Amino acid sequence: MFTFMKNWLKKGSGSEGLAADREITEESVLPADQAQLAQVREAEPSAEPTDFPQQQTAQEQMAAAATEAAEPAEEQSGGEQTAGEQAAGGPAVETAVETPLSLHPEWEQQLDSSQKYALMFMASELPPMASDSISLAGIRIYPHEQGVEVTAFIRNGSSRPIRLNQMNLLLLFDENRLFARQRFDLSAVGEIPPRHARPWSFLFLRENFLITDVLLSRWKLAFELAEKKLVLPQQLELEESWIKALSDEQKQSLIELARRLPPLRQGEVNLQPVQLSRGADGSLRALLLFRNGSTRSLSFEKLPLVLLDAQGEKAAEGLFELAGGLTVRKETSKPWLFIFPRQNLCKEAPDFSRWKVIIPGKA
Template identity: 40%
Template sequence: MLPFFKKKNGESPKMEGSESTVSSEELLDETSTDSSDDEIYTELSIHPEWNIPKEDRYAFQFLNQELPPLKPNQLSLSGINIMQSDDGSYRIAAFVRNSLDKAIKLEDATLVLLDDNDEVLGRKAFNLADVGEIPAKSARPWNFKFTSKDLFTTELPAEGWKLAFQLKPTSRKHSLELAESWEKSLAEESKQQLEEMVNKLTPPKAGEVNFMGLKANQAENGDLHVTLLIRNGSEKNVNLEQLPLQVEDASGEVIAKGGFKLEKLQVKANTSKPWTFIFPKSLITKESIDLSKWKAYPPEQKK
């Protein structure tokens, strides 16, 4: 077995990966009977069959104490480190954390390895029964082996990566996502209306990203404000940095066309996010526009 930690001139061990969390109800159909705690700190739990040196046990204890608290009814994978074996495979060490007030047992699950932009670096199905029974409110270190067949790259990042449970598509309902600025400024009634609309709409096809018009109006200064619902049917987050858009009014004519720099506008996996795009008056190609009926779309998506 590979050593658990890289010896670096007496330096204290550190978490080289990030943490991913998932609802225990989504993954296991399990919830706590008492969910009154706002923050749950996990206790270290070493597998009873592991015989490890005291030095490694102290290191695991130290790292566990550094981990942030979980919320009730969560499971998480907290990345410890990645080490390469002589055969070229990788051993990815992570804490499996349980915030429930009861012990759990994991079974078959697919894990994905992600970089710091949530791009998928690898994927593998595991039988996690060997992890054993994870006690209530505890963190158990475990090793996950990825071979070249499980990875989509030959270079893995030293830090910032994370392991995550891949939920089955049927268990993930397409939902509304609001940017922080929208969360703060939008009235509760408007939020509820948006959420109800997203719930009623047929979700986008798997892997599809599309745009749905919500609202369009022309301001007093002549600028055109267009609010779209960006719908991500993919199982991974989508980052939009630049987006060309054009708008047609009721006549079917293109009345505005422009490109938008979005500074990595992120739409999370399987969610819809509203966003407003402002076309300056100078980009409007028609003097009198009819917004009783309209549509906006990237030019390449026009059918």
């Protein structure tokens, strides 16, 4: 018998106990077509944001890359509107659907009739959902010896059965603040019938907690790809474009950095190195974190930067024109990727065992 089944059976006995313990939270909704592709997109090793500043003769090359990266996003947006059209062969019709209970065979065997009735009642209380989407509706959260366990309904609003694979899930609280992020193998959930809701439990291990000693008020279980904004520790903000564009490794690097960063001091403004990699064209790609501890927002349209290696010697430099501008709100931090083209490299064999990026004249 699965661990989550043991915990479920321990937590409630009979329909009264389960029904009284319920707490349906805000749902995390993802278009069904994106959910099926979520694990494929995350597995791509080259998935990096490319709609970032370019300069000099690299402009055409980087603009082409940005256009290429933007096209899938447009296709995803279109997918939300035409998913019904693809499934039914006709124009998409946005309808709200109900999702009655569907139990995993193991749950079906282990739950008694009163427990099944309680779950059936809870599923019936879920609000109608958009067709051709899937969602997570949290039921309850409780401590576990290894971390925190969350029980939720996985809802299938599409007209066809779905089977999920590996996906990143988030445990959020208090206006999209990130408490934990963990990858789950959702194939164990099995096949969810069309327009049904299946209860499942998720164990977030303590090692994946970003912060401790907080009250998990207004909590939410979410698909990572469905979120419009995330707030990491030390007020590090990730917007939707970054959530979708950053590779899994880059997201984890930001999370690890946010864990160990000291709190922003009043008036503190600095650049924090996150990750440095070399592109296939010989360019250097520096992921930086802008930390703004001042009482006003900072905006940049052009930014001169110098990349220094472990010896403090100049490895690359450039003047970056920031298309659309870069704004870092007061008392927050924001990541940005800067690409130093090959022709802007200044040193033959730099040592990047340590590195940093400075603004000339403000080192």
